[in-house]
Amino acid sequence: MTEATYTSREERKQAEKTSQNHQKRDKSPKKGSLLKKLVIVFLVLGLVSTGAGAITFASMVKGVPDLDSSKLVDPLSTKFYDKNGNFLYEYGKEKRTKITYEQVPKVLENAFIATEDSRFYEHHGIDIKRTAKAIFVNVTGDFGSQGGSTITQQVIKNSFLTPEKTLKRKVQEWKLAYELEQKYSKHEILMMYLNKIYLGNRSYGVATAAKNYYGLEANELKKMTLSQAAMLAGLPQSPNNYDPSKPENKEEATNRRNLVLSLMHRHGYITEKQMQEATKVPVTAGLVAKKNQQSMPYEAFLDAAVKEVKGKLKDVDISTDGLSIYTTLDPNAQDYADKMLNSNEIIAYPNDRFQGAFIFLDTKSGEVRAIGSGRNDFQADFMGNNFAIDMKRQPGSSFKPIFDYGPAIEHLKWSTAHLINDQPTTYSSGQSISNWDHQNHGMLTIRSALQNSYNIPALLTMREVGLEKAKAFAQQLGITFPNNQVYESYSIGSNTVNPLQMAGAYSAFGNGGVFHKPHFVQKVVFPDGTEIGFAGKPKRVMKDYTAYMVTDMLRSVVNSGTGTTANVSGLDVAGKTGTTNFDSNTRARFGYPSNATNDSWFAGYTPQYTMAVWTGYEQNGQGNYMIGNTTKIAQYMFKAMMQTLGTDSSSFPQPKSVYRFNNELYIQGITSAEVPIVPKKETPGNGEKKEKEKDQPGKWKDEGKGKGKGKKKKK
Numbered sequence: 001m002t003e004a005t006y007t008s009r010e011e012r013k014q015a016e017k018t019s020q021n022h023q024k025r026d027k028s029p030k031k032g033s034l035l036k037k038l039v040i041v042f043l044v045l046g047l048v049s050t051g052a053g054a055i056t057f058a059s060m061v062k063g064v065p066d067l068d069s070s071k072l073v074d075p076l077s078t079k080f081y082d083k084n085g086n087f088l089y090e091y092g093k094e095k096r097t098k099i100t101y102e103q104v105p106k107v108l109e110n111a112f113i114a115t116e117d118s119r120f121y122e123h124h125g126i127d128i129k130r131t132a133k134a135i136f137v138n139v140t141g142d143f144g145s146q147g148g149s150t151i152t153q154q155v156i157k158n159s160f161l162t163p164e165k166t167l168k169r170k171v172q173e174w175k176l177a178y179e180l181e182q183k184y185s186k187h188e189i190l191m192m193y194l195n196k197i198y199l200g201n202r203s204y205g206v207a208t209a210a211k212n213y214y215g216l217e218a219n220e221l222k223k224m225t226l227s228q229a230a231m232l233a234g235l236p237q238s239p240n241n242y243d244p245s246k247p248e249n250k251e252e253a254t255n256r257r258n259l260v261l262s263l264m265h266r267h268g269y270i271t272e273k274q275m276q277e278a279t280k281v282p283v284t285a286g287l288v289a290k291k292n293q294q295s296m297p298y299e300a301f302l303d304a305a306v307k308e309v310k311g312k313l314k315d316v317d318i319s320t321d322g323l324s325i326y327t328t329l330d331p332n333a334q335d336y337a338d339k340m341l342n343s344n345e346i347i348a349y350p351n352d353r354f355q356g357a358f359i360f361l362d363t364k365s366g367e368v369r370a371i372g373s374g375r376n377d378f379q380a381d382f383m384g385n386n387f388a389i390d391m392k393r394q395p396g397s398s399f400k401p402i403f404d405y406g407p408a409i410e411h412l413k414w415s416t417a418h419l420i421n422d423q424p425t426t427y428s429s430g431q432s433i434s435n436w437d438h439q440n441h442g443m444l445t446i447r448s449a450l451q452n453s454y455n456i457p458a459l460l461t462m463r464e465v466g467l468e469k470a471k472a473f474a475q476q477l478g479i480t481f482p483n484n485q486v487y488e489s490y491s492i493g494s495n496t497v498n499p500l501q502m503a504g505a506y507s508a509f510g511n512g513g514v515f516h517k518p519h520f521v522q523k524v525v526f527p528d529g530t531e532i533g534f535a536g537k538p539k540r541v542m543k544d545y546t547a548y549m550v551t552d553m554l555r556s557v558v559n560s561g562t563g564t565t566a567n568v569s570g571l572d573v574a575g576k577t578g579t580t581n582f583d584s585n586t587r588a589r590f591g592y593p594s595n596a597t598n599d600s601w602f603a604g605y606t607p608q609y610t611m612a613v614w615t616g617y618e619q620n621g622q623g624n625y626m627i628g629n630t631t632k633i634a635q636y637m638f639k640a641m642m643q644t645l646g647t648d649s650s651s652f653p654q655p656k657s658v659y660r661f662n663n664e665l666y667i668q669g670i671t672s673a674e675v676p677i678v679p680k681k682e683t684p685g686n687g688e689k690k691e692k693e694k695d696q697p698g699k700w701k702d703e704g705k706g707k708g709k710g711k712k713k714k715k
Contacts, residue, residue: 067179072155072192076322076527080302082329083367083522089296092319097207097218098195098527101187105222108206110269111233112194115260117151118267121186125152125177152177155192199232200239201290206232213245215288226274227281230260244283245290254283296382300373301329303382304389305520312534313524324525328367333360333645337370342379346640350630351623352376357387358613359503359518360641363605365535366507366516368500370641378618392496393614397453397562398578398601399493401550402505404458405450407465407473409667410546416447416553417664420457427488433459447553447664451561453577455492462491476541477505477515493578502603502612509554510574510605510652513547514538544655549665551652558604565635566602568642572651575604575638579631586620596625602634608648613637 077092113120119127127150149157156176180189195205203209209232210216216223234256235242244253258279265275296302305327306318316323340346341356358372373379374387408414422441426432435441435454449457462470471486478501487494500518508515521534554574557563562577578601582592603612613634617624626633654660657668 067176075320078318078323081326082331096204099207099218101191103221105224107226108224108229111229111260111264114263114267114269115233120151125181126174151193152180152189155189158196197236198239199235200243201245214286227278228286231257234260245287257283298334299382300379300386301371303386304371308520309524322527326522328520328522330369333370336644337372340640341372341375347636353617355618356615357499358611359388359499360611361503361518363507363510363608363610366518368518368520389498389500391498393599394493394580395497395601396493396578396580398576398603400458401576402474402477403470404462404491405446406546406550407470408461409549410542411465411469413667413670415664415666416549417445419443420446420449420460422454422456425456447556450553451556453562459491477508479505499612499614503610506603506605507610508541509547509550510610513540513542513544515541545657545667548655548658552665565632566604566638568639570649571606571646573604573606575602577602590620590622592625596627597631600626600631600634602638604638606646607650607652608646611638611641
């Protein structure tokens with residue numbers, strides 16, 4: 001502020017006298033007998049108000065709430081950031097920026113004190129003079145029609161008491177205000193007020209108001225002009241009517257600002273010249289364009305991030321705790337994902353009811369870069385149902401690397417040339433199982449069996465490993481099983497999963513056997529600076545040879561098997577398709593053809609990214625099925641994301657534990673005659689009870705080589 005100038009000797013004398021008074025304001029005032037002063041007030045009140053003398057101070061303060069310090073803490077909004085630390089969105093009941101006393105410009109402090117509580121630094125929470133005057137005015141009309149509240153009382157009123165205007169509430173306010181002054185310094189109380197007060201234009205607290213009205217960040221508040229400070233200080237009385245950003249308020253806002261300037265002059269904070277100059281400034285000077293209320297961007301992703309935070313930090317409230325949540329989001333990837341899901345520019349969807357959900361993550365770190373949570377009206381709402389992380393759908397044959405072939409290589413040390421006898425087989429319950437083409441293919445390698453998505457070899461492989469070892473292997477990859485129960489039919493994907501689980505599992509194959517739990521949050525920072533990381537520790541869940549050999553077989557799926565549609569030129573891609581069909585009752589009820597597909601998946605990865613995609617319909621209904629090329633949409637979605645965002649053209653490195661011979665992979669030091677596996681005798685009770693198998697869903701199917709047409713798997 002510029003040095004004060006005076007137009008007369010009398011003006012200087014008055015200013016010096018006022019200045020001497022204000023030099024004391026930062027010091028705690030000498031404590032007097034508040035009770036004595038309050039008794040005087042009540043005696044006056046009793047004399048002028050019929051029956052008021054009968055109401056004692058003790059009875060009025062009975063039931064007053066405790067001075068709970070937790071209620072004095074302002075609710076703070078949560079801020080979200082992307083993977084690079086760039087601000088995304090602010091969420092909370094009230095968006096506010098909390099500042100300290102040192103950040104408040106003196107001109108703003110003076111404006112509020114002159115307007116709201118000119119003796120703030122002299123009283124003990126109650127301005128007796130002002131209160132007495134208010135009482136004399138109020139006894140002739142409705143109580144509360146005349147003010148008198150100090151800044152301390154306003155803090156109490158906003159934090160502890162109801163807004164009702166009764167004598168009892170006012171007395172309770174006095175008591176709590178006095179207690180507040182005994183416990184906190186004047187500066188602390190002032191900041192409780194300045195950080196909480198509502199100033200219109202969606203602004204809670206002076207820092208947020210300075211940003212919304214004048215574009216001033218918290219670290220720029222010292223740039224505030226006298227005119228701007230006076231305008232903000234005039235807003236609390238009627239924020240909507242004095243909001244200077246509303247054209248219809250221009251005259252009233254100007255008058256209110258000028259009144260604050262005159263009060264600042266009266267109490268010696270500014271000279272008459274400064275007052276006159278400030279009144280000439282247009283009330284709209286310095287205002288920034290009012291922005292429309294920002295809608296939440298990337299709603300599905302932020303929903304997943306918040307659910308992750310709440311899962312790890314049980315006692316946080318994101319609407320009030322002022323967290324800074326640094327997510328793993330890549331805005332470019334998410335923007336493209338949203339465009340792909342909600343338009344027909346990239347993918348030609350059969351109808352608006354057709355749904356898709358996916359997780360797109362970093363193969364090496366497990367950080368989720370983008371999410372697909374449904375199309376159109378089914379896209380996830382914030383704090384609602386989210387297909388990508390909440391759904392439970394059968395993965396079909398995309399589960400075979402997780403439950404069958406991965407465990408076989410890990411525990412039995414099979415090569416990719418290991419032979420399986422694809423011959424007529426049944427489950428241990430006696431229930432039939434068949435391949436998608438209803439044929440048997442005799443002796444074939446596990447590479448060929450996976451490449452062509454045959455079911456019988458998958459079951460036989462899992463059976464050789466054993467259910468318990470297969471379950472343990474899958475659990476290491478983040479797959480969960482209800483009640484910890486597994487069944488033979490899981491070998492062809494009759495269990496339920498979501499895209500997040502599938503992406504996490506597949507990324508471990510692409511990361512050399514090291515599993516990173518998929519996550520949407522890098523870290524959370526609390527207002528006091530405390531940081532909590534969310535990445536978790538990487539964990540080796542399989543040998544490097546297992547990861548590479550599964551990857552190499554999944555290359556064959558993409559290069560010449562059922563997943564050729566997902567192949568991306570220039571990228572090293574590995575992946576697997578998976579589809580399921582409807583049971584006979586559902587087909588009959590809705591008139592579905594015999595080869596109608598219920599779920600269609602593609603899970604795959606490159607050295608850079610992993611993506612698990614589910615497509616289908618949210619629920620059964622007329623026409624809600626896939627057939628023919630619509631079962632390939634999951635592959636098209638994978639390909640579009642990888643083509644657009646994939647920049648790493650490197651190949652998966654072959655570990656020293658593996659060697660290649662005739663295009664098949666073998667584990668170093670392991671010698672095998674590669675003899676065919678003879679199926680065990682199929683008798684009920686071998687591996688699990690017959691009754692349990694009957695409880696599983698009815699039929700599954702997978703696609704034919706390059707055809708994408710569904711056939712029956714199991715009755």
